[in-house]
Amino acid sequence: MSNSVHVYDARADHATVTAESPLAYSFQRSGMPASGEASGEASGEKSRAVIGERAFLGHLILRGGAIVLDEALREVLGVGLPGRPNSLTVDADGQRSVQWLSPDEWLLIVPGDETFGLETRLRAHLGGAHVAIVDVSAGQTLIELSGEAAHEVLMKSTVYDVDPHAFTVGKGVTTLFAKTNVILRRPDASRWELIVRRSFADYVYRWLLDAGEEYGIGVARESRHEPQ
Amino acid sequence: MFHIYCPYCEELREEEEFHPKGEAHIARPEEPEACSDEEWGDYLFFRDNPRGIHHEMWLHAVGCRKFFNITRNTVSYEILETYKMGEQPTVGAEHLAREEKTASVQAAEGGQQTVGASDAALASVKGAQA
Numbered sequence: 001m002s003n004s005v006h007v008y009d010a011r012a013d014h015a016t017v018t019a020e021s022p023l024a025y026s027f028q029r030s031g032m033p034a035s036g037e038a039s040g041e042a043s044g045e046k047s048r049a050v051i052g053e054r055a056f057l058g059h060l061i062l063r064g065g066a067i068v069l070d071e072a073l074r075e076v077l078g079v080g081l082p083g084r085p086n087s088l089t090v091d092a093d094g095q096r097s098v099q100w101l102s103p104d105e106w107l108l109i110v111p112g113d114e115t116f117g118l119e120t121r122l123r124a125h126l127g128g129a130h131v132a133i134v135d136v137s138a139g140q141t142l143i144e145l146s147g148e149a150a151h152e153v154l155m156k157s158t159v160y161d162v163d164p165h166a167f168t169v170g171k172g173v174t175t176l177f178a179k180t181n182v183i184l185r186r187p188d189a190s191r192w193e194l195i196v197r198r199s200f201a202d203y204v205y206r207w208l209l210d211a212g213e214e215y216g217i218g219v220a221r222e223s224r225h226e227p228q
Numbered sequence: 229m230f231h232i233y234c235p236y237c238e239e240l241r242e243e244e245e246f247h248p249k250g251e252a253h254i255a256r257p258e259e260p261e262a263c264s265d266e267e268w269g270d271y272l273f274f275r276d277n278p279r280g281i282h283h284e285m286w287l288h289a290v291g292c293r294k295f296f297n298i299t300r301n302t303v304s305y306e307i308l309e310t311y312k313m314g315e316q317p318t319v320g321a322e323h324l325a326r327e328e329k330t331a332s333v334q335a336a337e338g339g340q341q342t343v344g345a346s347d348a349a350l351a352s353v354k355g356a357q358a
Contacts, residue, residue, distance in 0.1 A: 084238075085236065085239075085292075086237055086239065101292065102291075103236050105292075159244055160241075160242070173237075173291070174290060174291050175241070175242075176242070176290050
């Protein structure tokens, strides 16, 4: 039964601890080149690729039977599980997404402050069903890549075919990126998302800065100030 | 690099994402306690190393992280099929025997003798699977 599982709110909202994004130190140490977009700096040219971190989102791993989970998720969140391998469904306002990871595993990403409530409601709805829900929010972070040359930066880094015609909107895969694991996905036509392990976030960030140098890669500053 | 078809992801992926995990279809003895040391040793340590068709397990390590099976020609490295865990291969040693008959010239040119696909080898592979 679900009440035998100890569920607790992993977020420190109510605590006095200041949370740092996995890239906070990287931004200081490796710098944050201006994207030349938001600030409209006269000196810098417009970046052809822009990095942005969306930290402190809620990442939940759902495991179990597709039918049971799909039903619970539709009821609780109004979004169904993606039916096809390597696909992604995003809700109407683009804030919540479910991605296929393997035949019995999905990644659910929601705004950070909804995580605990959602997990509780899912568990209540699933009752004693044979499923697992794991909050992995603290273990990974989401890096966004946008701009006209975003796919070219990706092409330099991953063996997967990221040609925009082959990697269509609504696709998401787990693959190798610069020798490390990433979940790579395309929620809409203008953005790519990379979900990386927290411990690899600095490495991936520095790789992106280096790989994107020729496209004048910049960092979107506003995106890291997520309300905590 | 190979492109390997993952039956769970339902698409071709780079070889880099996979790990080979050895011979497939090895059944654990029903009653380990009743096994002789030799039988248990065979089950645990001894693997076939055929020249020709080999059914083996692979892991899609960077991807869906599922095990699946590959039928591979150890001479040409050709991957003949991939199939999910729990399924049976549709390609066996008779595939080689057939290919040997139809494409004997090519085989000779490529310097690949499909000796392993003789009737005796075919029988032995079938015997091993049974």
